[in-house]
Amino acid sequence: MIIFKYLFWILYRIWFYILVAIPIIALFPILLVSISKESWYPFFFKLARFWAYFILIGMGFRVKINLKQEPQKKASYMFIANHTSMADIMLMLASSKNPFVFVGKKELAKIPLFGFFYKRTCILVDRSSEKSRKAVFLRAQKRLKQGLSICIFPEGGVPEEHIILDDFKDGAFRLAINHQVPIVPLVFLDNKKRFSYTFFSGSPGQMRVIGHEHIQTKELTIADTKRLNTQSREAILKTLQDDLN
Numbered sequence: 001m002i003i004f005k006y007l008f009w010i011l012y013r014i015w016f017y018i019l020v021a022i023p024i025i026a027l028f029p030i031l032l033v034s035i036s037k038e039s040w041y042p043f044f045f046k047l048a049r050f051w052a053y054f055i056l057i058g059m060g061f062r063v064k065i066n067l068k069q070e071p072q073k074k075a076s077y078m079f080i081a082n083h084t085s086m087a088d089i090m091l092m093l094a095s096s097k098n099p100f101v102f103v104g105k106k107e108l109a110k111i112p113l114f115g116f117f118y119k120r121t122c123i124l125v126d127r128s129s130e131k132s133r134k135a136v137f138l139r140a141q142k143r144l145k146q147g148l149s150i151c152i153f154p155e156g157g158v159p160e161e162h163i164i165l166d167d168f169k170d171g172a173f174r175l176a177i178n179h180q181v182p183i184v185p186l187v188f189l190d191n192k193k194r195f196s197y198t199f200f201s202g203s204p205g206q207m208r209v210i211g212h213e214h215i216q217t218k219e220l221t222i223a224d225t226k227r228l229n230t231q232s233r234e235a236i237l238k239t240l241q242d243d244l245n
Contacts, residue, residue, distance in 0.1 A: 019055045071097075152175075177221065
């Protein structure tokens with residue numbers, strides 16, 4: 001019985017990467033066209049959402065999204081969420097119709113196929129380089145001025161599995177204050193259970209998303225960064241803890 005369980009987990013992981021690759025290969029010419037101009041990013045974003053749903057459905061995940069406040073069309077936001085799974089990217093794409101740009105670690109650009117488009121559409125950051133971190137603000141500023149939103153996983157990486165929610169970095173909150181865009185805290189309740197970074201784990205099932213009311217940044221200053229960080233983290237942490245109880 002244990003052998004079959006481990007065999008399932010191995011095949012389940014392989015199946016995930018197959019699902020990641022199929023739409024990219026099938027839509028490769030269209031994807032190339034969609035990234036040829038920055039102004040065409042909203043079209044690329046629609047293709048990315050299709051890619052995300054293709055993977056989520058193919059993995060047997062039943063997505064349930066409950067947003068307490070809907071984002072307004074053509075408005076810019078700072079989307080944040082807890083980070084526990086390789087499926088977080090797909091679930092974030094499924095959770096918002098507003099086009100946003102990911103800020104993510106540069107290492108993901110090395111993934112075959114996925115990395116080709118990732119490094120051309122996302123804002124990459126080398127967290128060990130102060131120069132890279134500063135460049136993120138300039139690129140994000142440009143994207144926000146284009147009417148897009150930004151998505152950051154503020155834990156700055158995937159915490160160890162026993163940690164419910166790691167401390168948040170300040171970057172997302174400084175950026176939101178600088179550009180006076182609302183924070184949208186999203187909580188991924190089941191991703192760690194369904195498809196964590198532990199290789200021998202995971203299973204099909206429900207993936208729930210809770211979207212909190214937006215946290216406004218108007219009239220806030222950089223001096224309010226820590227308070228905004230704490231307020232956002234506590235909202236996500238409380239939801240995670242309540243779900244465990």
